[in-house]
Amino acid sequence: MDEEDCGRSADLKRPGLWKRILKRVGLLLFTLLCLGFTFIAWTNVAAVLAGAGKLYNDPERLPDDGVMLVFGCDDRIDGRENLYFRYRIDAAAEVWKAGKARCVIVSGDNRTKYYNEPERMRQALIEKGVPGDKIICDYAGLRTLDSVVRAKEIFGVEKVVFISQQFQNERAAYLAKANGIAEYTGYNARDVEGQGGMKTRLREVGARVKMWLDVKVLGTRPRHLGEMVPLPE
Structure with a gap:
């Protein structure tokens, strides 16, 4: 050595x-x-700030003549009713009956012919009294980002009302603001309590990190776009 x-x-x-x-x-x-x-913490606060003053629990406070965008989920989980689905349908029906929307986009996953979130939402809304000719299905709403961007670029929406639980409405508000949708509001569906609700809220923490990265770093775009689709008159 x-x-x-x-x-x-x-x-x-x-x-x-x-x-x-x-x-x-x-x-x-x-x-x-x-x-x-x-x-x-910052990514989660950013979503809260985007939704501040834009999300409501009373449909009467919403502006008139908006286009509802209902975010999809499966109507059943392990053979049991999915309360997230039921509460979103209830919320959309409340907004429609309050006369605050001119039509509805139901946006969700249609990965196979046996899995069709938009069609199930459409049928549920019709049962709640929403006219079928005022509902349009977006079969490529694979993620919240896809649904929000497609509402603007495919369906030409300029004035949107998000329908989901508050946590998703806040994330949608951030994505709308980042993608140039100036006139956005949301109506908060009833949240789900218990163990299932807690798991969803924990997953939401990671979803908001991904939200921020998609916008600020990755420049993520919807998986599917295509030609413009006219909304019901």
Whole structure:
């Protein structure tokens, strides 16, 4: 072992050296953890701010003549009724009966002929008294981002009313603002309580991180676009 290697070996054996190294590594990890939590918190707050003053629990407070955009989900989960589906349909029917919308877009996933969220929403709304000729299906609403952007670019919507639970309406508000939809509001459907609701709210934290990255970093676009589709008169 030459003299330089002997010096390095001696340095590593000095009292307290490893302790100082571990302390610095710990401080670095703590700093990164704090930055990560701050980033996650900011992405979640950004959605809240986008929806501030734009989301309502009373349909009478909504502006007139908007186009409802109802976000899709499956009507059943493991053979049981999906309350998210029921409450969104109830909310859309309330807005329609209040005379605040001129037509409805039901936007969801239609991945196979056996899985068709928009058609199930359409049938449920008809049963609630919404005229079938005022409902149009968007079969390519694979994500909230797809539904919002397609409402503008495919269906030509300029004045939109989001229909979903508040957490999704806030995220939709952020996406609408980022994609140049100036006139957006939302009507908050009843939320789901219990274990199922808690799991959804936990997933929403990650969904908002993805929302921010899609807009600010990745420039994500809908998976499917296409030609313009006219809305019902």
